[in-house]
Each structure stands twice: as C-alpha cells, then as structure tokens.
Amino acid sequence: MLxxxxxxxxxxxxxxFLCFIKRNKGEGLWVIFVYCLVSFSAESGSFFLQPTxxxxxxxxxxxxxxxxxxxxxxxxxxxxxxxxxxxLGSLIFYTMAIINLIYKKSSTFDSLSASVEAILIIVYSxxxxxxxxxxxxxxxxxxxxxxxxxxxxxxxxxxxxxxFVYAAALTNQEHKNYWFINDFFxxxxxxFFCISLTMKKNIPMSxxxxxx
Amino acid sequence: xxxxxxxxxxxNVSLVLYFxxxxxxxxxxxxxxxxxxxxxxxxxxxxxLQRMEHDQQKLLLNASIRLQEEExxxxxxxxxxxxxxxxATARLYLNENLVNLDKTAQLQSIYNAKQIIDDTIQLIRxxxxxxxxxxxxxxxxxxxxxxxxxxxxxSGSMNASSRFHDYRERLQAENELxxxxxxQELVNNILKHSNASFIHxxxxxxxxxxxIRLHHDGRGITQNDFNKLNKSNVGLGxxxxxxxxxxxxxxxxxxxxxxQTYYKVTIELMKEEEDRLxxxx
Numbered sequence: 001m002l003x004x005x006x007x008x009x010x011x012x013x014x015x016x017f018l019c020f021i022k023r024n025k026g027e028g029l030w031v032i033f034v035y036c037l038v039s040f041s042a043e044s045g046s047f048f049l050q051p052t053x054x055x056x057x058x059x060x061x062x063x064x065x066x067x068x069x070x071x072x073x074x075x076x077x078x079x080x081x082x083x084x085x086x087x088l089g090s091l092i093f094y095t096m097a098i099i100n101l102i103y104k105k106s107s108t109f110d111s112l113s114a115s116v117e118a119i120l121i122i123v124y125s126x127x128x129x130x131x132x133x134x135x136x137x138x139x140x141x142x143x144x145x146x147x148x149x150x151x152x153x154x155x156x157x158x159x160x161x162x163x164f165v166y167a168a169a170l171t172n173q174e175h176k177n178y179w180f181i182n183d184f185f186x187x188x189x190x191x192f193f194c195i196s197l198t199m200k201k202n203i204p205m206s207x208x209x210x211x212x
Numbered sequence: 213x214x215x216x217x218x219x220x221x222x223x224n225v226s227l228v229l230y231f232x233x234x235x236x237x238x239x240x241x242x243x244x245x246x247x248x249x250x251x252x253x254x255x256x257x258x259x260x261l262q263r264m265e266h267d268q269q270k271l272l273l274n275a276s277i278r279l280q281e282e283e284x285x286x287x288x289x290x291x292x293x294x295x296x297x298x299x300a301t302a303r304l305y306l307n308e309n310l311v312n313l314d315k316t317a318q319l320q321s322i323y324n325a326k327q328i329i330d331d332t333i334q335l336i337r338x339x340x341x342x343x344x345x346x347x348x349x350x351x352x353x354x355x356x357x358x359x360x361x362x363x364x365x366x367s368g369s370m371n372a373s374s375r376f377h378d379y380r381e382r383l384q385a386e387n388e389l390x391x392x393x394x395x396q397e398l399v400n401n402i403l404k405h406s407n408a409s410f411i412h413x414x415x416x417x418x419x420x421x422x423x424i425r426l427h428h429d430g431r432g433i434t435q436n437d438f439n440k441l442n443k444s445n446v447g448l449g450x451x452x453x454x455x456x457x458x459x460x461x462x463x464x465x466x467x468x469x470x471x472q473t474y475y476k477v478t479i480e481l482m483k484e485e486e487d488r489l490x491x492x493x
Binding site for chain 1: 232247
C-alpha cells in the first residue's frame with residue numbers, strides 16, 4: 001500500500017508544476033519536474049522488469065537523480081568554493097557509479113552508488129543551508145522555494161542513508177520489511193516538492209530594504 | 213561504508229537500521245530547525261540595530277532643524293532689536309520738518325542720521341559675517357580660524373591661539389565650511405561651559421589624514437560623555453558636530469591629556485586627492 005502511494009506521490013509534483021508553471025519560472029524547478037517524471041516512469045516500469053534488468057534501471061536512475069539534484073544545487077549555491085566541492089564530489093560519484101555498474105554486487109539495488117549519492121547530496125544541502133544563513137541579503141530562508149526543495153533532498157537522503165548502506169546485505173524478506181522507510185520518506189520528499197511548487201514566487205527582500 | 217556492507221549476516225541489522233535512521237532524521241530535523249531559529253534571531257537583532265540607527269538619525273535631524281531655527285530666531289532678534297530701532301531713529305532725524313529748521317540744526321540732524329546708518333551698516337555686516345565669514349571664502353580655513361581666534365583673544369576673556377602646520381593646499385570650499393563650523397561650535401561650547409583660560413588649536417597632516425586638535429584647560433568632556441550626550445535629547449551642538457563630521461566621513465575624539473592638566477579634542481578627516489585645490493599663488 002505504502003509502496004503504491006510512494007509511486008503515485010511522484011505524480012503530484014508533476015501536476016502542480018504544470019498548474020503553476022508561471023509561478024515556478026526562473027527558479028530552476030524544471031529539474032524537479034524532470035526528476036519526478038523520470039522517477040515515476042522508472043518506478044512504474046520496474047514492476048515489469050527482470051531482477052537483473054531492475055539493477056541497471058535503478059543504477060541509471062541513481063545516476064540521473066544525482067545529476068539533476070547536484071545540478072540544481074550547483075546553480076542554487078553562489079559561493080565559488082562550494083561549487084568546486086560539488087564538481088569534485090561529482091567526479092567521485094561518477095567514478096563510483098561506473099565501477100559499480102561494471103562490477104555489480106547486487107542484482108536488485110545499487111547500494112554503493114546510492115549511499116555515495118546520499119552522502120554527497122547531504123553535504124551539498126548543508127553547504128546550501130550554510131550559505132543561506134550567511135548571506136546578508138536573504139530575509140527569511142523558508143520564504144524561498146529552493147529552501148523547501150533542499151529540505152526535501154536533505155530529509156529524504158539522511159533518512160534513507162542507512163537503508164541504502166545496508167541494502168546490498170538484506171535478504172528479499174528483509175528488503176520487503178524495511179523498504180517502507182524509503183517509501184515513507186519518498187512520499188514526504190514529494191510533499192515538500194509540492195509545497196515548493198505551490199508557494200507564491202518570493203520577491204527577494206533584503207534586510208536592508210526593511211522599513212520601520 | 214564497504215566495511216558496513218560486508219557485515220556478518222547474524223548481526224542485528226534492524227537495530228542498526230532503525231537507530232541509524234532515527235538518529236539521522238533527528239539530526240536533520242534539528243539542523244533545519246536550528247537554521248530557521250538562528251536566522252530569525254539574526255534578523256531580529258539586525259532589525260533592532262536598524263531601528264536604533266533610524267532613531268539616532270532622527271535625533272540628529274531634529275537637532276539640526278532645531279539649531280537652524282535657533283539661528284534664524286537669533287538673526288531675526290538681532291535685526292528686530294538692533295537694526296530696526298536704529299533705522300527707526302534715523303528716520304526720525306530725516307523727517308519733513310527738517311526743511312523748517314535752520315542750517316546748523318539741519319546739518320546736526322543729517323550728521324546724526326548718518327552716524328546711525330553707519331552703525332546699522334556695521335551691525336548688518338557683523339550679522340552677515342557671523343553667517344558666512346568672507347575670510348573663509350576668500351582666504352581659506354587657516355585665515356578664518358586665525359581671525360576667529362584673534363577676535364576671541366581680543367575680547368580679553370581668554371588666551372586663544374591657532375597654528376596650522378601643514379595647510380599648503382586648501383580643501384574644497386564646502387569641506388572647509390563644514391570644518392570651520394565644527395571648530396566654531398567646539399569653541400562656542402568651550403567659551404560657554406568650560407571656564408577655560410586658554411584655547412590652542414593645531415592643524416597637521418599624517419599620511420592621508422588631516423588632524424585638527426583643540427586644547428583647553430577648562431572643564432571638558434571625555435568620549436564617554438560625548439557618546440551619552442549624543443544619545444540623549446540634550447547636547448544639540450554636539451549632535452550638530454557629529455552630523456557635519458558624518459558628511460566628511462570624519463571622526464572626533466574627546467579625551468583628557470596624558471598629563472591630566474588639559475582636555476583635548478581631536479578631529480580626524482581623510483584627505484582625498486580630489487578635495488585639494490591647486491596651490492594659490
């Protein structure tokens with residue numbers, strides 16, 4: 001039931017993005033739209049695939065997911081040093097992902113790539129949030145659409161990190177028992193995406209422009 | 213991570229998974245909540261600072277307006293109380309009955325009227341000079357300050373002297389006027405409140421900075437007193453000094469000298485290249 005809900009929850013951000021397309025122009029949220037589209041297609045398609053094919057599908061989705069999220073954070077972050085960290089992290093990730101594809105260890109889930117992806121996205125999210133609180137031009141951080149997207153990534157990947165780390169070592173039964181964690185936080189992630197997509201476009205208001 | 217993956221199948225996976233997940237979740241939520249509350253705290257603090265700055269600006273503006281009004285009232289009083297009666301008296305001497313008087317009486321009336329008109333001219337000249345000293349405009353800050361100090365010394369109330377050590381190139385006219393007004397205000401304060409027996413002004417430069425120092429042996433104020441008076445509703449003149457120095461991005465320091473025998477006021481300004489006029493021949 002939860003896994004079905006998790007798959008269907010991918011549709012909501014797609015619909016909301018299309019309904020509020022004007023509101024989300026110029027915020028880089030098309031990345032989330034593309035991600036949700038691909039994620040929904042992959043999740044739906046995986047029901048019809050063989051276990052060996054599922055591995056390649058999820059491995060590709062992981063690479064695609066990382067690419068989109070890191071791209072979003074790369075453009076959201078203004079600090080040059082942090083952008084360099086993202087580039088270096090991406091090099092590490094793509095190397096790991098290619099190695100993992102070639103020397104696959106699991107037949108259903110690419111645990112190594114997913115774990116590395118989770119750690120990297122958590123790090124980038126922390127960097128983004130740190131930059132936001134340091135920026136004197138930023139008013140309330142939760143007024144920004146990007147903040148909610150980053151919170152979505154952050155919450156999802158930190159909650160599922162241990163699950164992804166242990167995924168390769170889980171039996172089929174254990175996999176079925178514990179995968180609800182991923183499903184639950186996937187739903188939560190999509191809820192945060194929806195919050196961001198439905199928010200009104202924030203007019204950048206700096207602390208300097210406050211009138212008393 | 214690879215180590216974690218290569219775990220013994222017998223180990224309690226569920227405990228590690230659950231505790232790990234809950235721990236990470238708690239950390240994440242804690243971090244996000246901390247970020248939100250920290251930022252709100254910073255914003256509240258900055259708003260408070262802004263409010264304080266705004267109040268201070270308002271105080272300075274009010275002080276400036278009040279001082280302007282006081283000056284206008286003083287000029288109006290001088291004109292009304294001094295110039296007005298003098299001209300009225302002169303008019304009395306020059307009425308139509310003059311033609312009926314004998315020549316001696318006529319000459320005497322004309323002479324008296326002329327004297328009164330001369331006095332009025334002098335009075336108006338004094339008012340005008342106090343508004344804008346022509347010495348400042350024509351000869352510069354050094355001459356205007358020397359002039360001012362000579363007048364104070366000449367009055368006999370105290371010994372006032374000034375010395376400009378390095379003023380070969382004049383500053384811009386507007387800046388000279390601002391500095392002159394600041395010096396005037398400081399000198400007025402010393403004359404009114406300090407009971408000093410001497411004032412000495414020195415000017416020098418050091419690198420790209422322009423210094424004016426005022427020493428006196430009367431009752432003075434320290435930097436703490438200056439800051440307190442600036443924040444309160446009194447100390448109109450000091451607020452005016454601060455406003456004027458803000459225009460020049462200058463600083464003022466009030467202190468008691470190391471020997472504890474006299475008070476010192478130091479005005480520090482940046483000497484910009486474009487402020488300098490070509491040396492006068």
